[in-house]
Amino acid sequence: MKKTGAQILCESLIREGVEVIFGILGGAVLPIYDTFPQYPQLRHILVRHEQGAAHAADGYARAVHKAGVCIATSGPGATNLVTGIANAYMDSSPMVAITGQVARPFIGKDAFQEADITGITLPITKHNYLVAGAAELAKTIKEAFHIAQTGRPGPVLIDIPRDVQEEKAEFVYPDKVDLPGYKFVSKGHSVQIKRAVKLLKEAARPVIIAGRGIIISQAYDELKELAEKAQIPVINTLLGIGAFPGDHVLNFGMLGMHGLAYANLAVQNADVVIAIGMRFDDRATANTKDFAPQASIIHIDIDPAEIGKNVPIDIPIVGDVKSVLKAMNKEIESRNHLDWLSQLEQWRSEHPSLEIRQNDGLLPQYVIRQISEATRGDAIIVTGVGQNQMWAAQHYIYTKPNSLISSGGLGTMGFELPAAIGAKVGRPEETVWCVAGDGGFQMTIQELATIAQENIAIKIAIINNGYLGMVRQWQELFYQHRYVDTKLWNPDFVQIAEAYDIPGVRVKHREEVIPAIQKAMDYPGPFLIDFIVEPEENVYPMVQPGESLSQILELPKPEVPSKY
Amino acid sequence: MFNTRHTLVALVEDKPGVLNRVASLFRRRDFNIESLAVGRSEQLGLSRMTVVVGGDSAKVEQVRKQLDKLINVVKVTDITGEDIVTRELALIKVKATASTRSEIIQIVDIFRANIVDVASDSLTVEVTGDEDKVNSLLELLRGFGIKEVSRTGRIALTRGAI
Numbered sequence: 001m002k003k004t005g006a007q008i009l010c011e012s013l014i015r016e017g018v019e020v021i022f023g024i025l026g027g028a029v030l031p032i033y034d035t036f037p038q039y040p041q042l043r044h045i046l047v048r049h050e051q052g053a054a055h056a057a058d059g060y061a062r063a064v065h066k067a068g069v070c071i072a073t074s075g076p077g078a079t080n081l082v083t084g085i086a087n088a089y090m091d092s093s094p095m096v097a098i099t100g101q102v103a104r105p106f107i108g109k110d111a112f113q114e115a116d117i118t119g120i121t122l123p124i125t126k127h128n129y130l131v132a133g134a135a136e137l138a139k140t141i142k143e144a145f146h147i148a149q150t151g152r153p154g155p156v157l158i159d160i161p162r163d164v165q166e167e168k169a170e171f172v173y174p175d176k177v178d179l180p181g182y183k184f185v186s187k188g189h190s191v192q193i194k195r196a197v198k199l200l201k202e203a204a205r206p207v208i209i210a211g212r213g214i215i216i217s218q219a220y221d222e223l224k225e226l227a228e229k230a231q232i233p234v235i236n237t238l239l240g241i242g243a244f245p246g247d248h249v250l251n252f253g254m255l256g257m258h259g260l261a262y263a264n265l266a267v268q269n270a271d272v273v274i275a276i277g278m279r280f281d282d283r284a285t286a287n288t289k290d291f292a293p294q295a296s297i298i299h300i301d302i303d304p305a306e307i308g309k310n311v312p313i314d315i316p317i318v319g320d321v322k323s324v325l326k327a328m329n330k331e332i333e334s335r336n337h338l339d340w341l342s343q344l345e346q347w348r349s350e351h352p353s354l355e356i357r358q359n360d361g362l363l364p365q366y367v368i369r370q371i372s373e374a375t376r377g378d379a380i381i382v383t384g385v386g387q388n389q390m391w392a393a394q395h396y397i398y399t400k401p402n403s404l405i406s407s408g409g410l411g412t413m414g415f416e417l418p419a420a421i422g423a424k425v426g427r428p429e430e431t432v433w434c435v436a437g438d439g440g441f442q443m444t445i446q447e448l449a450t451i452a453q454e455n456i457a458i459k460i461a462i463i464n465n466g467y468l469g470m471v472r473q474w475q476e477l478f479y480q481h482r483y484v485d486t487k488l489w490n491p492d493f494v495q496i497a498e499a500y501d502i503p504g505v506r507v508k509h510r511e512e513v514i515p516a517i518q519k520a521m522d523y524p525g526p527f528l529i530d531f532i533v534e535p536e537e538n539v540y541p542m543v544q545p546g547e548s549l550s551q552i553l554e555l556p557k558p559e560v561p562s563k564y
Numbered sequence: 565m566f567n568t569r570h571t572l573v574a575l576v577e578d579k580p581g582v583l584n585r586v587a588s589l590f591r592r593r594d595f596n597i598e599s600l601a602v603g604r605s606e607q608l609g610l611s612r613m614t615v616v617v618g619g620d621s622a623k624v625e626q627v628r629k630q631l632d633k634l635i636n637v638v639k640v641t642d643i644t645g646e647d648i649v650t651r652e653l654a655l656i657k658v659k660a661t662a663s664t665r666s667e668i669i670q671i672v673d674i675f676r677a678n679i680v681d682v683a684s685d686s687l688t689v690e691v692t693g694d695e696d697k698v699n700s701l702l703e704l705l706r707g708f709g710i711k712e713v714s715r716t717g718r719i720a721l722t723r724g725a726i
Contacts, residue, residue, distance in 0.1 A: 118581070119584070122584065122585060122588050123588060123589075123592050126635075127634075127635040130581075147635060179635060180577075180638050181576075181577060181634065181635050181636055181637050181638040181639075182635050303633070304629050304632075305626065305629035305630050305632075305633055308622070308626075309626060
């Protein structure tokens with residue numbers, strides 16, 4: 001039987017297992033929305049801005065390990081998705097973005113709300129399509145989901161002209177894809193695996209750097225087996241948080257610019273680094289010239305283009321992390337590295353990066369720690385970007401796999417609120433905390449309406465220091481305290497929440513923190529806490545830009561009076 | 565690590581936008597494309613693209629791997645170090661008067677090039693060969709006054725069996 005393009009789209013989405021779509025409508029997607037009532041199994045969540053739809057789909061995808069779907073109209077609707085698509089691309093998050101396009105006869109005529117979205121998203125999608133006719137639609141959707149969800153995941157955009165949505169075609173959903181140019185290696189090369197095992201056998205000071213690839217591949221057990229069997233300490237990247245239990249004796253925390261001192265020292269003094277599903281981002285490596293200077297590096301990644309991109313690699317293993325680790329674990333021998341581990345423990349006690357100092361004002365680190373305690377490290381934390389993100393990465397103890405959702409590569413402020421919506425929709429049984437800064441929160445604040453309309457029970461913690469905090473920290477340290485345009489006038493966030501029918505409280509003192517968090521957790525729906533924290537608190541440790549991971553700034557510099 | 569010229573040959577799907585995807589990747593990774601030639605290959609639905617870029621080997625290898633990730637790129641190889649045949653075609657419109665015409669024809673003959681158009685004040689020469697040959701002929705004809713030049717850029721295949 002013939003179906004319209006819009007019906008073919010819905011039928012295909014259902015066959016791909018899609019349950020939720022985040023979007024907002026407009027002229028060029030009206031035929032699709034008009035078809036939704038025929039498919040009640042597709043839940044549509046109406047957002048207030050297309051960027052919110054993309055981040056929500058991204059948050060959903062990360063939480064449930066399958067492609068998140070977002071939809072927007074042509075022109076400005078499509079261009080508003082761009083930040084969210086770029087964000088998903090940088091963090092290898094599977095997403096299928098559907099955009100309406102002006103009808104085929106109008107393409108290239110600068111028609112109303114026309115934008116060349118396939119051209120615009122070319123460098124930020126794994127692949128994209130402009131659908132030429134309804135007969136192509138099913139095949140295109142099949143390919144899009146396959147590409148988005150396999151190999152190194154990423155966003156795929158499908159641009160569907162309005163008249164294609166109305167055009168009728170025979171609907172047959174293909175069960176295979178035919179993509180001669182799309183290939184990825186799952187199984188690691190056995191010779192390379194043998195070399196890696198041999199190197200690890202000879203290692204005296206090995207470390208694992210665990211990246212997001214472990215989470216994507218869901219190789220938690222395999223990583224744990226490797227670490228425990230060979231007694232290798234585990235360091236993680238920002239997005240590798242949740243790859244290995246935060247309370248495990250072999251966990252030594254995050255490396256990088258705001259990594260823990262002992263994590264950075266471990267990497268800098270290691271003789272073998274085994275980097276798993278990570279891409280040597282500059283925030284993780286600091287100056288690459290002096291990164292892990294004593295180490296031979298084994299790099300396991302599914303993307304061959306990541307091998308040797310930023311750091312020279314001694315033993316590359318291209319393949320799916322889970323499959324490679326399984327193969328390695330078969331050959332790895334039990335080891336102990338007592339001297340090395342006690343050295344790390346010594347660094348941990350000499351450099352207590354997670355110690356929270358006594359302070360009269362409310363410290364953001366303390367707030368995060370209390371959320372960690374109250375949720376027993378068991379919640380999903382979705383962060384913004386900047387200081388709030390770093391404190392959430394450092395001071396929350398993530399005990400569960402895949403429990404941090406954060407914008408790592410693109411560093412998108414405003415990601416937190418819509419991504420938290422996506423995470424909660426994907427895993428409604430989990431407690432989801434959105435840790436926001438007062439700056440980033442206002443970049444996607446309109447999604448409070450989505451939360452209210454859909455009653456999405458997320459808990460929002462605004463770490464409110466009245467500044468674009470991380471930028472202010474850089475101005476303090478590198479621009480001689482000249483706080484140019486980082487001080488924020490803020491609205492009353494509790495009243496704002498109230499206006500959206502979301503209850504909230506303001507917390508200014510230490511003793512109010514625990515009761516407020518409890519109140520938020522006890523409330524059955526969404527809840528907001530505005531934590532008024534120490535305004536000029538900095539994130540430490542810090543490796544200054546251009547320096548190596550060994551040059552760790554730990555203690556706040558003595559106060560210099562501001563001349564500005 | 566030295567800056568050298570690399571010849572990349574890519575087998576790509578013959579679909580709209582593919583040239584854009586390939587060219588865009590070079591731009592993104594800060595490469596200047598010296599020449600790019602594309603046309604149908606021996607396989608239905610596939611085109612063969614020859615791209616010449618300058619850059620250090622590690623950077624070129626990085627861009628090659630990125631190209632290989634494009635869904636529409638079936639295969640891409642850096643054939644720089646291999647035994648290859650390269651050719652370029654150029655059309656050169658050179659000023660010619662009654663007194664210079666025969667001298668130009670002599671030069672063209674030496675290069676085994678062809679005259680493909682004759683006008684009262686010009687000759688159009690077709691030359692095929694590697695870049696050096698094309699450059700040499702151009703250099704010799706420059707003295708007569710070159711009106712227009714159109715070059716295809718390099719196309720290349722590896723020698724012998726595939």
